[in-house]
Amino acid sequence: MRIKVLFFGAAGDIVGKRDxxxxxxxxxxxxxxxxxLAARFPKLAGxxxxxxxxxxxxxxxxxxxxxxxxxxxxxxxxx
Amino acid sequence: xxFCEMTTERIDISSVARRVVPPECGATVTLDGYARRFTKxxxxxxxxxxxxxxxxxxxxxxEMQKLVARAKAEFEVSAVGIVHRTGRLEIGxxxxxxxxxxxxxxxxxxxxxxxxxxxxxxxxxxxxxVYADGEAWAEGESNA
Numbered sequence: 639m640r641i642k643v644l645f646f647g648a649a650g651d652i653v654g655k656r657d658x659x660x661x662x663x664x665x666x667x668x669x670x671x672x673x674x675l676a677a678r679f680p681k682l683a684g685x686x687x688x689x690x691x692x693x694x695x696x697x698x699x700x701x702x703x704x705x706x707x708x709x710x711x712x713x714x715x716x717x
Numbered sequence: 718x719x720f721c722e723m724t725t726e727r728i729d730i731s732s733v734a735r736r737v738v739p740p741e742c743g744a745t746v747t748l749d750g751y752a753r754r755f756t757k758x759x760x761x762x763x764x765x766x767x768x769x770x771x772x773x774x775x776x777x778x779x780e781m782q783k784l785v786a787r788a789k790a791e792f793e794v795s796a797v798g799i800v801h802r803t804g805r806l807e808i809g810x811x812x813x814x815x816x817x818x819x820x821x822x823x824x825x826x827x828x829x830x831x832x833x834x835x836x837x838x839x840x841x842x843x844x845x846x847v848y849a850d851g852e853a854w855a856e857g858e859s860n861a
Contacts, residue, residue: 644773646771646772646773646841646843647771647843647854648843648854650771651854690773690776690841693773693775693776693779694776694779695839709773709776709841711773711841711843712843712854712857713856713857714837714838714839714840714841714842714843714857715837715842715843715844715854715855715856715857716770716772716777716801716812716813716836716837716840716841716842716843716844717750717812717813717833717836717837717842717844
């Protein structure tokens with residue numbers, strides 16, 4: 639299935655865009671999305687990445703679906 | 718009474734603080750977080766020329782609202798307002814205001830400290846420091 643991923647912070651600069659489309663298998667989990675991104679953008683390796691599904695922090699096992707809003711980002715640094 | 722907002726405009730600190738003045742309260746503690754010029758890092762002092770804040774705005778508001786609900790559950794406070802600015806900020810300009818009103822000051826100080834600590838850890842906002850000769854994303858603490 640095809641998913642859309644949003645990137646924020648350093649993750650956006652590393653991949654060079656603010657959103658992208660990615661193909662993952664049906665029934666994929668958040669961890670699979672991160673693995674697919676690491677394979678596609680090797681420079682992401684070495685950064686601790688966080689993933690949110692529908693605007694909520696997700697765990698590695700969180701299921702993702704093609705209609706989810708998926709966001710990937712490095713550690714937050716607001717304030 | 719509670720509010721969480723994102724803005725790209727200059728933040729008026731006193732107007733944020735005066736929006737949380739419930740009749741049962743006697744003190745409001747307000748944090749004014751602003752852009753710092755000099756940052757010590759690895760034994761060196763970096764001089765920032767300006768800052769750029771980026772947010773995931775919908776999720777940032779949700780996470781701020783969760784923090785407000787938790788602060789009100791865990792501290793004896795009556796009202797909380799949080800306003801965070803994004804976009805380009807010059808040195809000394811306010812990036813975040815947190816105002817906490819309570820019947821008595823002690824709880825307001827404790828809740829305000831807890832709120833900024835959690836905001837920096839969980840709310841999806843990122844700070845880029847721009848120097849005369851380059852730029853770098855600030856290194857955040859580990860997330861939720």
